[in-house]
Amino acid sequence: MIARLLALFVLLTLAACGSGSAPPAAPGVLFAPNFRDAKPVDFAHPSPARFAVHGIDAARFQTSINWNIARANGVNFAFLKATEGGDLLDIEFKKHWRKAGRAGVVRGAYHFYYFCTTPEVQAQWFIRNVPRSRGALPPVLDMEWNPFSPTCAKVRPPAAEVQRQMRVWLRIVEAHYGQRPIIYTTPRFYEENDLKSFRGYEYWLRTTAKTPREAFPGQSWRFWQYSATGTIPGIKGDVDLNAFSGSRAEWNAWLARRAQ
Template sequence: MKRTPPVKKIQSKKSVKPKSKRSEKGTFGKISVFALMVLFLAFAIGVLYQYRNGVLYYFGFKSNVNSNELTDEERKLEDIRIFEVLSRHDTKVAGFDVSEYQGNIAWEKIDKIEDDFPLAFVFIRATAGNDRPDLRFEENWKAAKEHYFIRGAYHYYRPNENSIAQADNFIKTVKLRKGDLPPVLDIEKLPKNQSIDSLKVGLRRWLNRVEKHYKVKPIIYSGESYYTDFLREEFKGEYPFWIANYNLFVENIKKDWLIWQFTEKAQIYGIKGLVDVNVFNGNKEDLKAICMR
């Protein structure tokens, strides 16, 4: 039987499959995650370097401090920042502010914050709105004087209440004496039933009435964003400003701020709970120079 030669199979060239879009996306995703990790690490190192003195201080002296108001990590970060800010402003004056919300204050125990920085002045809430006195104003006002703090009083302004009635409420409650700080108008809220222009008219009426009574220009307190958006154009250059800004990356008081409230989460020996702490833009002699004469 005749044998037929085997037929050679022609091998085709192996085709190269193009990379799928899915694999390209996977590679890109890995690169993106890696880049984000690098950026986060750089950010963390930058923060640690920026607050290196506070970090060393905290873990050297305050590692066992706890607060039931914040988590342990939040307390650590806040204490580090407070130490850093006060260290950067060691030629200026530190102070705090209180109201009835701090409860019964042991004034005789208040001296320094973070063990190193003396507290020289205090602002005390006197009134809120057109008829509301702070329930602890009288005792706090008297105790601050007895314990040699330079003291000041502030009014919490309610935009939807009559401005003259609010000014009269403050005047009736607060008797400023020689050596006291100028009165403060605290404005934080927007009106519900009036325009911003109407709000500004009300604020000016309060300021004029209080200035006429005490013969000194009041200080305006507000958050920086509120100040920038609603107050700066109308009042800058005419009134001194006390600005609240708790941003982690704001390191120094600005030139046009009389006072900077840089935290609302401080711990001060003698006061229960959290406390606002402030830096005055000057030394103690400068602070005394703006007081009532």
């Protein structure tokens, strides 16, 4: 026990000094978040600080992450952008996936959905690029409007068609990975597509100004993306911050059920 505590102390010391050679912590060890927010919000109850287990999501914008240091500072899990539409692979995905795994960060992959490509093609693109790795988090379907796409910005099907396409993608991906995917969404997309009626899936909710209870009344959630302007030792630039919905014990129990 003493040896283990000493090893963790050394790891944290190296992380605090910004060392690039900090070794990965022992598997299963959870770290309290040493996060800051460039634009902090005074959330109503419950605030993100109430939750014990925190993590991040990362994509091509996070070009420099020392995963060992980030983990020692509270990045216990990471959702990594993998694919978009039917032909785009995030240029940082493979590196993030490999290095997060080596650092012992529990990681999962997400797909950004496009309404210009069939759900079958998008599901197969995700499967082609995301490995079935032991201990990985469930795959995530990211459902939000994309106002920046030169081809898909104005393609916004009615709610019934949105839900139909979601179910096709979710069924294909679940069959391949043996895990029921998680749905990520925003307040606007959730409301406009009646996702309160879309049952049977766990939700990862984005709300950076209000609590999930305020932004998604009546909706249960598993993960809460509460900031887009987090700063964490080991990560260059801003990063999204996320909280798990329960205690450390509940995290371990959920992970035992859900990690493949």
